[in-house]
Amino acid sequence: MGLLTEDIAFHSNIPVPLDITVAVIYSVFGICSLFGNSTLLYISYKKKHLLKPAEYFIINLAVSDLGLTLSLYPMAITSSFYHRWLYGKTVCSIYAFCGMLFGICSLTTLTLLSVVCCVKVCYPLYGNRFNSVHGCLLIACAWVYALLFACSPLAHWGEYGPEPYGTACCIDWRLSNEHTTARSYTVALFIFCYILPCCVILASYTGILVTVQASRKTMEQHSSRQTHMSSIQIIIVKLSVAVCIGFFAAWSPYAVVSMWAAFGHVENIPPLAFAMPAMFAKSSTIYNPIIYLTLRPNFRRIMCRDIGTLCHACLRGCLCQRCSTKCSSKQKIRVRLRTVHRQTNRFPSANSSAQPPPVAFKDHDCEKCKDAFECFSHYPQMCGVTNLATSGDLSKDQHTPVSQIQKLEAEALHAKAKRTSETDNFHINLEMVPGQAKVAWP
Template sequence: MGLQDEDIAFHSNIPVPLDITLAVVYSVFGVCSLLGNSMLLYVSYKKKHLLKPAEYFIINLAVSDLGLTLSLYPMAITSSFYHRWLYGKTVCSIYAFCGMLFGICSLTTLTLLSIVCFVKVCCPLYGNRFNSVHGRLLIACAWVYALLFACSPLANWGKYGPEPYGTACCIDWRVSNQHSTARSYTVALFIFCYILPCCVIVSSYMGILVTVNVSRKNMEQHALRKTHMSSIQTILIKLSVAVCIGFFAAWSPYAVVSMWAAFGHYENIPPLAFAFPAMFAKSSTIYNPIIYLMLRPKVRSLMRRDLGTLCHACLNGCLCSQGPAKCCAIHRQTNQFPPSNSSAQPPTVAIKCKDAFECFRHYPQMCSVTNPAANRDPCKDPDNSSSPNT
């Protein structure tokens, strides 16, 4: 490809307003994905000693989605704003490789997670034997599986190149349409990275729902167990439906257009037919955190508690940095409303912090109410910042 041909291939083929729209949408997706997957990793870190082997897949899903976000979104956003691919042919191949690696790893992780959930719910005799070693081994297999397909175009089975709309890179669909070897790679991707995961995910969650429904009917005569089973069933139904809808919404458009590019008349395919499916595929990075964060009550409560703690610590740190008067105001306001069980609480320590994040590390000691019997303001008595209140 000469310099002139390369420049033409890397020039956007969609109208400028649509490019700007894509850039804005990618920016929103990128921020949501970064926050969502970071929160997912944070929650996993907070409960790392309580993690079950099956939850390793959720962590791996967050890692692969975060990798996809950091490697793809910045270049896609800037190129869309400039109405052309800005980073040259070599970076184009790296971009496509990262998209393929992290995307297939996320797909494979979702598939393995559905299998593990099916075995644990429907075949508890075998599911109870699933441990952390099995989880790590399956996660390693997911990365090897993704690496196999991501490296294939680098070994001349398929080819990476610019997307037809010009501001991103993936498989070179023109080569896939014209050469049987490249077409066979596209077909392999369609079968092993879309059809097979789709069948496994749907079958697994359908099996889970059938099993839970049978268990619920068997427990109907026990009121307490009935309530418990109904709660479990509701969560499982939400998770199952959300995972299936997210999977189909993210990957079905791209799977369809890939087959169209491989076997149809390539020249008749409009660039927008590639741009919008690519946008849906990238949106998969925000579905997974929403599904696994927002639909699990315990995770939601942990998030609310820690976010409230962080906000309180940041507010306290900001006000204290503006002067002792405002810092004292917070302590006085807190002292006006002591907890109802304050008499049963052990003495607390007021801690001096250099910044809000250091205060967050020591929370809740830094925000605790001093013993009302002492009748002393910790902001006026510096000794209280380093010794227990009496």
């Protein structure tokens, strides 16, 4: 009977099309979160020597959001596709623990970041004393704070269990509706992990905006400084509004539903009313990378530069791979052409107009073909094939003794058959090169 009850609890209570829709949305969120937070960590690593102590909170925010993405999204996506929770009761508790730990850590980090920014802007005398040691201590406090609330259900102050919609796990909302101890844990979460962070974030960013506005009015008489202060003010306003909107949009629905489940009739709450707030809460992992990558000029500048460099390197690598293949084929052509050149110099003839024009070759390394477009647009110079004028050689032959010329002509007639075959091969290979060069064009 226990197995039957557990199986029913882990079966989805929303229609199959909605489950598939949730799975698709989670997949999009997961990809965006993975890319955004990884990019944020990469940019922070690139400018690690220039990081300010306040930016440590942005790194910690990316780490906690990335942990939330990797620990929750794969199981939530697969369970939604299969229309039931697939991983059993033990993994359900681990899933809920990870969601609580990383989620509260992200909330606390956002709150501490707003406080630090407020102190640095509104009270610069104290804010300038803020260093990396203080930042690391506050980040450690954020993790301890999150760990305290995440471990409480494991110590039976509250309980972890399946969500009412069946394909994910979190706090056991039915138990919080029935038992006072579990309800007190839900109330503590609502106060210390939602109400308190909301008040601190609103107060901090309001103080920042008031201070910046007062500074702008002070600088109005200086036209050169006014433009600079206006740009700073625009950035701060955008960051403040975006962080507040992202925070409220992600966590407000879940907070409302948790109070509804704790003090209302949980049987009357539709399962979809739990599924939608959970979706909004998981979307918090994509808000913060978007906010800090698009609104902070230094992060945006490094991201645009490095992504452009990466795309150029990938394109260049593909083109160079094709170029190396073409250069190897042209190196074979060069060997045959050198054979013709040596035989032509060995048997000069006075009747040079009847022969193909002499060809000289530079000892040009094909490794210089770094770009396929440049290599073939300047062919034949890029791979060492150049035509020389024959007027200088003819002027030298005019001073050659007559007997020597006749002797050389006799020898040239004797080797004519061999030269003809090599010359034909020479013409065929040169005609093949432009056709092969077209392959390198994408």
